[in-house]
Amino acid sequence: MGIFESILLTIATAATPLLIAAIGELVVERSGVLNLGVEGMMVMGAVCGFAGASLAGSPWIGLLAGVAAGAVFSQLFAVLTLSIATNQVATGLSLTLLGLGLSGMIGEPFVGEAGEKLPSLFIPGLSELPLVGRLVFGQDPIFYLSVILALVTAWFLFRTRAGLTLRSIGDNPASAHALGIAVIRYRYLAVLFGGACAGLAGAHLSLVYTPQWVENMTAGRGWIALALVVFASWRPARVAAGAYLFGGVTIGQLHAQALGFGIPSQLLSALPYLATVVVLVMMSRNKRLMMVNTPASLGRPFVPER
């Protein structure tokens, strides 16, 4: 396997969790809900994914445990913000703080334990093709899932009636409610989907990216996923482009660290975070673009009037 090919492979591995978490949050935000708890749900997915795999002896069970953990955890946020209309920003933050704490406690017995990696696909013949073989036919299962997820989400949002309804709720929940649409139920489902995605993204970290449990192993990826949604102006295809751009930055800085160049490693490690700030600024300074694309009710609690 050539160096070029292996770099592309690692970029895909680094981009996959960002893509999955950001796609989930995109659906949540399209429904008008801002869930800042992505980091917390992701880290819960990571720890439960690892614990599940370790206890059941199967990374597949771990994968399911991760998804379930993210989904269940997201409902804590849903009950507070949707049923009793708490401030979404503060509630999302508390979900992240609680997730980071809880995952540290759950994961304590597993620190230092060698994990089992989710096996990559291998199709004799096809996976051995030069250049594209490993990239297209030899990756981990979650990679394929992430591609399908992005495509299905794009189709759902822009080609189905339910998707249209979801977007209309995000723009004007009061009108949707007046039309008899169950606004709160849609939002519950959107948050549930976002949580499952964040959990899956976390499980990818602890079962594929670095198969082990380390406290706070998400290292801000949940926040980067949130930034990606803004960067992508709430469009799935652009989320995918953004996730791969960030995967590239992450892997690029790792290679640069290995090569040295005399640049302090800390500066290189800071690059993905700095890049996040830069792309956010680039998108946000265009006020018209933001106004047209931001779901109009994003972050505002909605209490249905009877």
Next chain:
Amino acid sequence: MRIELEKRASPSQAYALLSPVIALALTLVAGAILFAALGKDPAHALYVLFIGPLTEIWSLHELAVKAAPLIMIGVGLSVCYRCNNWNIGAEGQLVIGAITGSIIPVLFNDWHSPLVLPLMLVMGMIGGALYAAIPAFLKAQTNTNEILTSLMLVYVAQLFLDWMVRGPWRDPEGFNFPVTRQFQDEAILPELLDSGRANLGIVFAILAAFAIWFMMRYTLKGFEIKVIGASERAGRFAGFSRKGMIWFSMMLSGALAGLAGICEVSGVINKLQPEISPGYGFTAIIVAFLGRLNPLGVIVAGLVLGLTYLGGEGAQIELNISDKVVRVFQGMLLFFVLACDTLSIYRVRLSLARAAREA
């Protein structure tokens, strides 16, 4: 069955005072269940966590040490959150404040003058304020979400500190440990009493809380903050500057976080090292909300959360429970606080869906 909310005609005053107390009580109940699930005696565990530290003089001092940064940062954040500027990067501002405040004791280690300490404190505040000015600038001038930028800058600040103590500022006689020189005596925040470690930090914290309380209650600036927070539109009609408020609130909270950083380094650690804060900047978010964004409430809330840090240390030793349980407590507390707070605005009714529709 479903939950229905009905807006109260005016926010319930009695409830506003009660809600943090109820939240705290609910957290204790949830905590007791958690301990029972871990196979520990809940009553004993809660005693160790929340009462034990209050029974000895030395640990009361420790409580003051832990509460001081939480109160300083918490009052700053309460101003920010009051006017909807969501600075969640206080941890980064704390780190930068600690670095800029340490310039004198690290680079001019031989300067023995009573001026050293005041200069350090001022420089720490300036550093924190300037670091918070970055997300303020980006929000005011380029419309960029301050939540994400301020948080990203936390990671950058921590990496910068790591580089400083391993690189340019590493103690040449430190056997290659990633620490700076020990500060000179004039650079160390004095302790208050002989009976323990509590230092001037807690005094600064309480002074800051009272100053901000005064500002919020008796000055035009405080009124401006409250108006813009309640309704940006109303603020505009009153001629208050939204951008000005972004700069003011972010830099004020940054300065206080920077002060917390330099106080922690000068009063507790006496040098710089890769880790200088157990997440005070994030825990202070909980402090601000538990104090209901009221500076005097923040003092009480800071003491409560400081207590959880201390209790966690006790729990580790006496109960053989991971100190990570503390962060679970802190997270649960914020959840309950938010849930209880909303109940002062809404009346909650549980009703059968069908019955409700017929009515």
